[in-house]
Amino acid sequence: MNIDVVGAGIIGLSTALTLADRGHSVTVHDPAPASGASHHAGGMLAPTAEVVYKQEPLFPLMRASAEWYPELIALAAKYTDLPTGYRTDGTLVVARDTADKTHLAELRDYQAQHGMEVEKVTTRAARSLEPALSPAINGAVRIAGDHQVQPRLFTQALLSACRAAGVRVDPQRIDDARTLDADQVVIANGLGARALLPYLDLRPVYGDVLQLRVPDHQYPLLTHVVRGFVEDRPVYLIPREDRTLTVGATTREDGRAAPQVQGVHQLLRDAIELVPAVEECDFLEATAGARPGTPDDLPYLGRLDERTVVSTGYFRHGILLSALAARCGAELVEKHKPSIDLSACDPRRHE
Ligand SMILES: Cc1cc2nc3c(=O)[nH]c(=O)nc-3n(C[C@H](O)[C@H](O)[C@H](O)COP(=O)(O)OP(=O)(O)OC[C@H]3O[C@@H](n4cnc5c(N)ncnc54)[C@H](O)[C@@H]3O)c2cc1C
Incomplete structure (x- = not known):
């Protein structure tokens, strides 16, 4: 399948790499890869220390992503020797x-x-x-069980892994996703997704x-x-x-x-x-x-129409949730049932 991913932050890159590893032909579009929130993040993978009262729907997502993180690290290591700063000292x-x-x-x-x-x-x-x-x-x-990566290293490693896995990295800013002619499109450009899909309530x-x-x-x-x-x-x-x-x-x-x-x-x-x-x-x-x-601190992760999947709004947990975004994003693109219930993340819930 030909797939366009809009945005090369940690979410777009980890999703693109997962899709390329599954044999798809992937292009990531970003005029400034890894320059957004992912560049500034601390990089804590903290499903426990980061809990906030009354955010129960987030907890299973955070826990699942922490469990899947070693797979994402191993996937990057399959294609690149660059360091990720992954540490499990606690x-x-x-x-x-x-x-x-x-x-x-x-x-x-x-x-x-x-x-x-x-x-x-x-x-x-x-x-x-x-x-x-x-x-x-x-x-x-x-x-x-709360670990860390170094996001600036990890995004560079993901970028290098993407290239090695055959992902094309295109420096074009996408102002209208309808102009893309791929079979499937993943909108993963962080806050920039507001301009493409105005009904996403991102701040x-x-x-x-x-x-x-x-x-x-x-x-x-x-x-x-x-x-x-x-x-x-x-x-x-x-x-x-x-x-x-x-x-x-x-x-x-x-x-x-x-x-x-x-x-x-x-x-x-x-x-x-x-x-x-x-x-x-x-x-x-x-x-x-x-x-x-987002208004409820939950991401927007789901299918929008036959051709479009949205994966943004990861708020303070996007580094941790990148393993979940990559796995479930790829499953959504392939129209498989996601590994975890994503009904709380419906991209149209604030329309
Ligand atoms: C200070 C700080 C600390 C944080 N600490 C942690 C932490 O410890 N642990 C944790 O899990 N999370 C943390 N986060 C949250 C985390 O950084 C974000 O949730 C995550 O980086 C979001 O990733 P993203 O790929 O969705 O967006 P971004 O990293 O913002 O990437 C979006 C990309 O899209 C590109 N783009 C935008 N518009 C377009 C367009 N029209 N066309 C093409 N490309 C476009 C941009 O250039 C950018 O590269 C922190 C965030 C901050 C700010």
Whole structure:
């Protein structure tokens, strides 16, 4: 089958690679591959730590995608040697003060009620796992099943894998999907899908994010992903094998695409509260990305008409959900029953 995929972010690339691996002839269209939300993302694969109250329909999708992630990593590795930054060291979630500790305990109960594995650890045990944690932390849990990739590496690896698998990468921006003449079209251009399908209710939810470098004398500063609550504000620190440390992320809907001073200040202050030696890192970069948000925080993933499949609106979980998007996107294109119930993701539900 000839298939056009609009958008080469993590969703378009992982879907295109899966389709090419299944023997289809695939073209991906994007004037700036991997430059959207995927470029700014932290890359946590966190079906447990990322749960948000009252988002139950998302949980099975997140869990399934986490289960399928090793397959997506293996698929990329079948076609490229480029690194992905995939690490399975796990996640520690820590609380700064007593109110944060209560928040952490409530969240742990909620996660446990939904069958998620969260191990309560003493602050002493947390500090023996991660000696750089502040002695002032007030509570901790360990989530062995929450992993990470480095999205900038992973999207480059996917791009290289796509090319090796025979996917054509066309630098054309698509303004009207009806002009494409493929047998099947996958609309996977993140927030850009609004312009192609105006009834998709997508909005940009900005996040400031920082890249630091750990100095030689402190490396490795951390091995787990460390998430925390500081005066109820969430912050995360993601250690990478290239000695960088990603610190994120704020959440704002003010329409301002540049990283904001207040956000950068808050992230640094909260990260230093949890891991004081962050103060000694090199400051490499502050950027802001726009998460493709939907009214119910669920993606738009489904068939639109005989020729068109939509796969966007992955909000704060698109890196994690890329394994699900790739597998189910390919199944939808081939008109097979998806591996998981996608009725909550109907692209026409907000029409
Ligand atoms: C600060 C921040 C932190 C995040 N952290 C995490 C995290 O830790 N874990 C997680 O799972 N998720 C995270 N996310 C969410 C995740 O980044 C997104 O859900 C995901 O990247 C969406 O991928 P996408 O491919 O749909 O969109 P994008 O990455 O935005 O890609 C869309 C692509 O489409 C192209 N495009 C747009 N319009 C057109 C057009 N008309 N024609 C052709 N091409 C077009 C663009 O150039 C772009 O390359 C984070 C997001 C942000 C902003």
